[in-house]
């Protein structure tokens with residue numbers, strides 16, 4: 001390997017014929033995740049919250065967020081789907097895997113990768129009532145606020161982002177791109 005490497009001025013990735021450019025780098029994401037973890041740690045002092053990761057997109061954020069928490073906590077997963085293989089929501093939320101944990105009387109924190117139209121989060125909040133948690137809060141790494149058509153309760157938000165499709169750090173385009181450690185945004189140029 002040569003000693004000098006050329007760092008491109010703008011890092012881009014190509015996925016399924018589309019070009020995406022670097023939007024949030026690893027350090028920026030890590031710093032924000034640490035802040036959110038600290039805030040949740042303060043707010044839940046003396047409690048043992050259970051984090052519910054919404055699969056698939058939230059797995060990477062959830063893993064980092066849990067490591068940023070310095071209070072006892074638990075985790076479980078809920079698999080929901082609304083996107084299929086496209087870049088726009090299908091408009092319908094499907095439950096692909098139920099929550100196994102008993103959430104009755106628990107302090108539940110829903111962990112999402114991104115809130116777009118708000119449909120998925122609305123589905124989550126509506127269905128959470130059936131579980132009778134002691135308290136319910138939501139955290140999303142990304143919020144496409146200009147695309148959100150339904151007003152939903154968001155307690156912790158990582159980044160408010162432009163209304164463009166993003167990939168990386170758990171987020172996919174047709175199931176690919178989740179492995180990227182950074183977040184990339186669709187090149188609109």
Ligand code: IMP
Pocket residue numbers: 057082083089112113114115116117118119120121164165166167171172173
């Ligand atoms: P909503 O129901 O329209 O708010 O969409 C929420 C879900 O769609 C998220 O949990 C993601 O899984 C997916 N999603 C929304 N926007 C994007 C994106 O830009 N990239 C990848 N997945 C997205």
Ligand code: MG
Pocket residue numbers: 054055056057058112113114
């Ligand atoms: Mg999701």
